[in-house]
Amino acid sequence: MAKQVLKTNDLLFCTRPFFEATKVLTYNFLDIAFSPYDNHWKEMRKVFVSELLGPTRAGLFNDVTEMEIEALVQSISSHPSGTAINLNNKLLALVFAVMCKVAFGKSYREEPFRGATLKDMLDEAKNMLGGSIGDHLPILGRSLDKLSGWNDRLKKCFGNLDGYVQMVLDEHLSEISDNGDQKDFVHVLIELSSRNNANGSYGLTKDDMKALIMDVLTGGTDTIVVTMVWAMSEIIRNPRVMQKLQHEIRTCIGRKPKIQRSDIMQMKYLKMVVKETLRLHPPAPLLIPRECMNDCQVGGYNVFRGTRVLINAWAIGRDPRIWGDNSTQFYPERFLNVEADFVGENFDMVPFGGGRRSCPAFSQAATTVELTLGNLLYFFDWEVGDGLKNEELNMEEKGSLVVFRKSSLSLVPTKHN
Numbered sequence: 001m002a003k004q005v006l007k008t009n010d011l012l013f014c015t016r017p018f019f020e021a022t023k024v025l026t027y028n029f030l031d032i033a034f035s036p037y038d039n040h041w042k043e044m045r046k047v048f049v050s051e052l053l054g055p056t057r058a059g060l061f062n063d064v065t066e067m068e069i070e071a072l073v074q075s076i077s078s079h080p081s082g083t084a085i086n087l088n089n090k091l092l093a094l095v096f097a098v099m100c101k102v103a104f105g106k107s108y109r110e111e112p113f114r115g116a117t118l119k120d121m122l123d124e125a126k127n128m129l130g131g132s133i134g135d136h137l138p139i140l141g142r143s144l145d146k147l148s149g150w151n152d153r154l155k156k157c158f159g160n161l162d163g164y165v166q167m168v169l170d171e172h173l174s175e176i177s178d179n180g181d182q183k184d185f186v187h188v189l190i191e192l193s194s195r196n197n198a199n200g201s202y203g204l205t206k207d208d209m210k211a212l213i214m215d216v217l218t219g220g221t222d223t224i225v226v227t228m229v230w231a232m233s234e235i236i237r238n239p240r241v242m243q244k245l246q247h248e249i250r251t252c253i254g255r256k257p258k259i260q261r262s263d264i265m266q267m268k269y270l271k272m273v274v275k276e277t278l279r280l281h282p283p284a285p286l287l288i289p290r291e292c293m294n295d296c297q298v299g300g301y302n303v304f305r306g307t308r309v310l311i312n313a314w315a316i317g318r319d320p321r322i323w324g325d326n327s328t329q330f331y332p333e334r335f336l337n338v339e340a341d342f343v344g345e346n347f348d349m350v351p352f353g354g355g356r357r358s359c360p361a362f363s364q365a366a367t368t369v370e371l372t373l374g375n376l377l378y379f380f381d382w383e384v385g386d387g388l389k390n391e392e393l394n395m396e397e398k399g400s401l402v403v404f405r406k407s408s409l410s411l412v413p414t415k416h417n
């Protein structure tokens, strides 16, 4: 059924449903993630893929990621020995720094804006993107949204984020126009906005630019952090996996002072560990809602045009019919004999979705996770602390669009010589 939904009806389920918050927070659906399936979406996705994820920006992505990971390793090394570190906070700071530096040219996270940090503003936006009562019960629900103060919250949330993104744009506009090799994503968007459609390029409006920046901030931060935190949790809970993984990493690296992107290619077990994490803990368990574009049949059921379709990536990843009796066990070796990949023709696991609306950043995201985990496990040994055994780590979940650990992951690092 899951395979049939994604494979045979990809085009039928390519559009997104209308939610009030997505309309407001995406400047009337000008972004990629929540836009309907139309020419505008195609153009925005093209800009995103070629200008943010493509080869021109890949060098900057790699350099910034490696630099920030080095800073993370140094900061953990200087932590008082024998005491626990909140890995959620550390990894969030890392991913924010990478995303903001690649997209904006510098890390904006530490500076509060209108009394809130960027993270607080994004957390609020992500809560609202999950939808309101009015999105699910349109007639009565809209009045409830008004009475409960939800509409005012949305207005405030958009006002703050829009002000923030406007500040980023203004700062870039006031800089000298020739930035040479140092161009970040916002510089490129501004350049594209000054061209017009006549020469074949897409003339971006100010709202197009803001909507794209919002996609980087909402799509590119929590998802990566959540994956790293679940990976570290599973590794800690499974000492056998930790030992095998550290052996692989330390054997590959020898005495090199740091791990680089090129080293990761040889680390087959590390790649399997990340795949296994995304199978059991897809950060967006129901992906992003889709909507049926034409009447169709799925698994013998009639599905009418306009029906909202939620794809349960969490259940697909744990389905014993696909993954066998040990489907809920963290067992990376299962990928030795299984063809399954993140995206593509095989829909046995879909942490990045599938088909035309799949995540365009899956490759960069997976490499960032692999590189960070590789460094954390090369330089340090980890324990739960507080007298608990590693196997006793709490694995409860919480969240809506993105699902986190219920409690932060606090671990005690020991520097490995």
Ligand code: HEM
Pocket: 032, 033, 034, 045, 048, 215, 216, 219, 220, 221, 223, 224, 227, 282, 283, 284, 287, 288, 289, 351, 352, 353, 354, 356, 357, 358, 359, 360, 361, 362, 365, 366
């Ligand atoms: C481990 C990290 C990530 C995971 C698990 C993830 C997961 C997803 C999922 C499930 C979707 C919806 C797919 C669907 O409906 O079929 C999606 C879409 C998207 N993601 Fe990601 N994502 C990650 C990282 C990123 C990053 C780093 C960025 C940006 C820099 C990003 C940008 C986007 C965008 C723009 C879309 C919308 C695609 C469209 O509708 O055409 N994601 N992602």
